[in-house]
Amino acid sequence: MRKRIRCRLIGVFLIASLCWVGCLSAAGPVVRADVTDKVYEVVSPVGEETQLTKSVSPNLDTLEGKTICEISVGMYRPETSFPAIRESLKKQYKGVNVIPYTEFPVILMMTSGKEYDDYITKQIALLKRRGCDAVITGNGG
Numbered sequence: 001m002r003k004r005i006r007c008r009l010i011g012v013f014l015i016a017s018l019c020w021v022g023c024l025s026a027a028g029p030v031v032r033a034d035v036t037d038k039v040y041e042v043v044s045p046v047g048e049e050t051q052l053t054k055s056v057s058p059n060l061d062t063l064e065g066k067t068i069c070e071i072s073v074g075m076y077r078p079e080t081s082f083p084a085i086r087e088s089l090k091k092q093y094k095g096v097n098v099i100p101y102t103e104f105p106v107i108l109m110m111t112s113g114k115e116y117d118d119y120i121t122k123q124i125a126l127l128k129r130r131g132c133d134a135v136i137t138g139n140g141g
Contacts, residue, residue, distance in 0.1 A: 060134060063093040069132035070101035071123070085136060099130055 060066060068089065072078040078101050086098045104126065107119045127135060 065095040066133040067097045071137040072101040074106040
């Protein structure tokens with residue numbers, strides 16, 4: 001009984017609030033005349049569309065016998081998540097070789113500009129030297 005009364009009271013309060021704002025009026029929402037003449041420019045929180053400028057490697061047909069490298073940005077508990085991912089891969093794929101994230105340099109996600117570009121260039125060269133067929137990054141822990 002109390003629950004039903006409480007729900008009805010909340011419903012009445014919501015309807016009264018909507019009426020107060022003007023959302024339920026027959027003429028539609030109440031808008032002051034002086035507000036309709038103004039135009040505001042806003043920035044979308046969604047951001048602008050981007051276009052991929054580089055081609056993406058094709059998917060591997062299997063991970064069996066492949067070398068997989070782990071890359072960390074030093075966040076999201078890589079010491080917990082990467083070992084679990086590594087163990088799972090070794091159970092599922094015969095002959096998979098996983099090179100741990102501890103064998104690669106770490107860069108913070110907030111890095112940008114020339115420092116970031118230099119890091120990416122060096123990281124790609126190192127991944128190629130280590131013979132990585134695939135990379136795990138952004139695991140989110």
